[in-house]
Amino acid sequence: MSYISLIIPVYNEQESIDIFYHAVIPLLERESYDFELIFVDDGSRDATLAILHRLHDADPRVRIVSLSRNFGKEYALTAGLYYASGDAVIPMDVDLQDPPELITTFLRHWEQGADMVIGVRENRDTDGRLKRWTAALFYRVFRRMTHDMIEDNAGDFRLMSRRVVDSLLRLPESVRFNKGLYGWVGFSRVLVPYTRPARAAGTGKWPGWKLWNFALDGITSFSTFPLRLWSYLGGLIALTGFAYAVLIFVRTVLYGVDVPGYASLMVVVLTLGGLILISLGIIGEYLGRVFEEVKRRPPFIVRELVGLEDKKRD
Helix, strand or coil: CCCEEEEEEECCCCHHHHHHHHHHHHCCCCCCCCCEEEEEECCCCHHHHHHHHHHHHHHCCEEEEEEEECCCCCHHHHHHHHHHCEEEEEEECCCCCCCCCCHHHHHHHHHHCCCEEEECCCCCCCCCCHHHHHHHHHHHHHHHHHHHCCCCCCEEEEEEHHHHHHHHHHCCCCCCCCCEEEHHHHHCEEEEEEEEECCCCCCCCCHHHHHHHHHHHHHHHCCHHHHHHHHHHHHHHHHHHHHHHHHEEEEEEEECCCCCCCHHHHHHHHHHHHHHHHHHHHHHHHHHHHHHHHHHCCCEEEEEEECCCCHCCC
């Protein structure tokens, strides 16, 4: 019989865990598979870990990977993939915004041969207007830069076959953008549209600044286009400057027009100075990623394993 792993990263989700568990278990028990629910506690500071221990005591299918601190969702998901034993693996959020009933649909597509079954949000009505607009802009820009490597409005909620998971675990980078990695490994895929509901409990853990940094990680991990863009822009500015110098020379020598003075000089200096600082900032983003990679630190550190002790790895 095939084995299915659910990976649920949690961070300060004491209000949501019991609701999630009681919503998911009846659906799983209708299937003819054995399941494990791997909760990855990403350094929670509330009662999350205690609730997970209680659930494990009542149901050994609940397994716990407790990280030593808050590493972030991308790394919590990586930890879950690392310890998952399933023939298929399904990452999902604990807040029930990833509808558990779609697990059945995912499994049917997997049985028909799909290596990856991806949940795609039909709308983002539960998000604010600004978040919807910025998300649409990010997906559009990212797809252009990476040649359609990810699907619009597709998050981590998906089913992945064992060979997809094994391929992901072979990727060594420290700065991980999982949505891009899912697309990079390839394999056959099926899209399943769904309507994303509101959170069942608790509050979101993705403020605007965190989302901005997440987008930067994604773009700099999978595209060098921002670096090439500044090469093109630098050439255009140099060409414009040369043309303007010719114009000034002609106006001064042939027509006796005075060279523009302080105001125009300040505009040029401030504009070019700003562009130089922006370009240095973009180079710094890439250099920072290189700095993180060459240190070769592990992406996460495990404090405790519960129900997974026999899978402890060096």
